[in-house]
Amino acid sequence: KQEVTQIPAALSVPxxxxxxxxxxxxxxxxxxxxWFRQDPGKGLTSLLLIQSxxxxxxxxxxxxxxxKSSGRSTLYIAASQPGDSATYLCAGDQTGANNLFFGTxxxxxxxx
Amino acid sequence: xxxxxxxPKFRVLKTGQSMTLLCAQDMNHEYMYWYRQDPGMGxxxxxxxxxxxxxxKGEVPDGYNVSRLKKQNFLLGLESxxxxxxxVYFCASYRPRTNYGYTFGSxxxxxxx
Numbered sequence: 001k002q003e004v005t006q007i008p009a010a011l012s013v014p015x016x017x018x019x020x021x022x023x024x025x026x027x028x029x030x031x032x033x034x035w036f037r038q039d040p041g042k043g044l045t046s047l048l049l050i051q052s053x054x055x056x057x058x059x060x061x062x063x064x065x066x067x068k069s070s071g072r073s074t075l076y077i078a079a080s081q082p083g084d085s086a087t088y089l090c091a092g093d094q095t096g097a098n099n100l101f102f103g104t105x106x107x108x109x110x111x112x
Numbered sequence: 113x114x115x116x117x118x119x120p121k122f123r124v125l126k127t128g129q130s131m132t133l134l135c136a137q138d139m140n141h142e143y144m145y146w147y148r149q150d151p152g153m154g155x156x157x158x159x160x161x162x163x164x165x166x167x168x169k170g171e172v173p174d175g176y177n178v179s180r181l182k183k184q185n186f187l188l189g190l191e192s193x194x195x196x197x198x199x200v201y202f203c204a205s206y207r208p209r210t211n212y213g214y215t216f217g218s219x220x221x222x223x224x225x
Contacts, residue, residue, distance in 0.1 A: 001171075004154070032213065034213045034214060036216075042218065042219075043202065043216050043217060043218035043219050044202065044216040046212075046213055046214070046215065046216075049211070049212070049213035051211070089154070089155075091155075091214075099145060099157050099160050099170065100145075100155075100157075100204075100214055102147075102154040102155040102156075103154060104152060104153065104154040105154065
């Protein structure tokens with residue numbers, strides 16, 4: 001069974017700092033990897049999708065990468081802002097099993 | 113384009129009552145999913161469907177049933193609710209070989225007392 005670990009579980013940083021969130025899968029055979037943001041009491045908002053043929057995706061201040069040999073992904077947030085405060089979830093699916101396996105998330109707080 | 117819509121948004125049930133959660137998507141996605149989210153446990157797959165008329169069990173299917181009579185709708189039923197089913201339920205849809213990934217609804221917060 002695929003297990004997904006996200007480190008750290010919680011992170012507090014001052015505004016303007018660059019930061020990295022980590023995600024690792026016990027089975028490195030990831031097909032698609034997706035990073036989500038979840039605000040308290042809300043649903044999941046998709047941030048970045050790394051498809052099977054890709055290794056990296058960028059959107060604005062966000063950059064996600066996937067190392068398929070190790071089953072590890074990182075989400076890089078540049079110049080953090082208080083509005084970035086949320087829980088960040090990584091999830092991946094596998095070939096022949098089109099459903100997402102989720103980590104438990106990293107709760108990010110950006111202090112003004 | 114509404115994406116994935118879940119109804120209701122909130123519900124309180126008494127133990128033993130039944131209810132149905134509705135998920136509707138307007139993106140013509142083949143695959144649809146029901147997840148539950150509990151504190152400290154992440155999202156876990158309950159049931160999923162890879163097409164109209166098909167359903168399959170996920171990681172935590174016990175106590176739930178599903179139906180996919182129409183491509184755009186995926187229903188999650190609780191026949192006899194238990195306090196252990198208190199959770200936030202999320203529906204998602206997906207179309208393989210596109211650039212959009214999985215799309216989630218805004219969730220249903222269910223409390224069983």
